[in-house]
Amino acid sequence: MNRTDHPHTFTQLNDLLDFLDLDRAQLTDLDPAPPGFGLRVPRAFAERMQRGDPADPLLRQVLPLTLERQTVDGYITDPVADAAAERAPGLLVKYAGRALLLVTGACALHCRYCFRRHFPYQDFGPSPARLERALTEIARDSQLTEVVLSGGDPLLLDAARLNDLIERLEQIPTLTRLRLHSRVPVAIPSRLSPHLAERLSASRLQSTLVIHANHAHELDASVCRVLHDWQAAGVMLLNQSVLLRGVNDCADSLIALSERLFTCGVLPYYLHALDPVAGSAHFQVSDATAKLLLETVRARLPGYLVPRLVRELPGDYAKRPLD
Known part of the structure; x- marks a missing residue:
């Protein structure tokens, strides 16, 4: 071939x-x-x-x-207790004031460490009826001020469906912020529409796009170009990474990633300790090593380029800082 x-x-x-x-x-x-x-x-x-x-x-x-x-002790199919946080089909509420809405089960890229690789989308994933129930629950809970669109990947929705969803969320008066978590800007940058950036910028909801890049080599010129377009449109851009053995578990790699992100108009946000999902144990980096790496990164970069090292623990009130 x-x-x-x-x-x-x-x-x-x-x-x-x-x-x-x-x-x-x-x-x-x-x-x-x-x-x-x-x-x-x-x-x-x-x-x-x-x-x-x-x-x-x-x-x-x-x-x-x-x-x-391989079966490894402590590595399970639902490491962050998504099932326990489900308030309506596809609607997860773990933290005060925020709700996560699963809008698709599709991903552009299958990352082997994905914490939702075993998620039963066939039982809890999005459908028109389930989405209506989720939106009703969001509107009912006046404590919710922010919705996070996730999946799967929300930027794999077609433009019409995504625009309709944004309009529905804008109609809920208690919401003030909208966040989209997506690997699409890195995996398929050509799919990142400038029209969507303009739509989000014009929304009454303050909008943030959280991308997911783990290594500087993921951010080539094509990725940087579309991210700059979104930044110019007024959408806040953040990045979250996962610390992965054999991928980015050295200070030079983490520093290069932060510097490249900033060049592309994105601020480092979180560096996640690996969620112990079944099938991912070979990516594990110890907490002691992770903390030493962040000390080196902090010594060589300004504070705004140093991501927060965190772990998600089921039932906790927020991500738990490790640094």
Whole structure:
């Protein structure tokens, strides 16, 4: 297969390895058919990987390994207790004043450490009837002032559906803020519409886009360009990362990420300790190592470029700072 013949999204491991000029013998412990959570890598993301490098940090995030099949104590299918926080189908309320609305089960990119990789979207995911129940519950609770759109990835909704949802939320008088959490700006930057940025900027709700980048190499010129467009439109841009062994578990990588984010108009927000989701134990970085890394980052960067090292603990009132 010629490189130009490759699909826009890789769903077969051999196609991805061929695109990256990687021999399977260079990679041990590959899982070509991971159960329940298959490979999904947009070509736009794969093009930023270093060809011929089996240790590329972007590849490491998406490469399915047989290690994911191992049972590891403490690694479970619902590590942040989403099920316990469900107030209506697809509506999670964990923290005071904020609600998280799952608007789709689809993702642009399947990250192997994803804390919702086992989430039963077929039972609790979005549908028109479920969305109506969730919006009714949001309107009923006068304590809620902010809604976070999540999934899956909310920016995979088509423009009409997303605009309709924003309009519905704008009609709830107690809401003042809207937040969108998305990997789309990094995974498929061409899908990030400037019209949506203008729509959010014109909304009566203060809008924030929280992107998810773990390594500076994810932020190429195409990503930076669309992020600058959103910044220029007046949407606040933040980034949250996950600390991952073999991806960004060194101070130089974290510093380069923060500096590249700022170049793209994005402020570092959170650096998450790995959620102990079943299948992700090989990404674990110890708390002691994480704290040492952040000390080095803090010594070399101004404070506004240092993300907050946090962990989500089920039932807690907020993310728990570790630094």
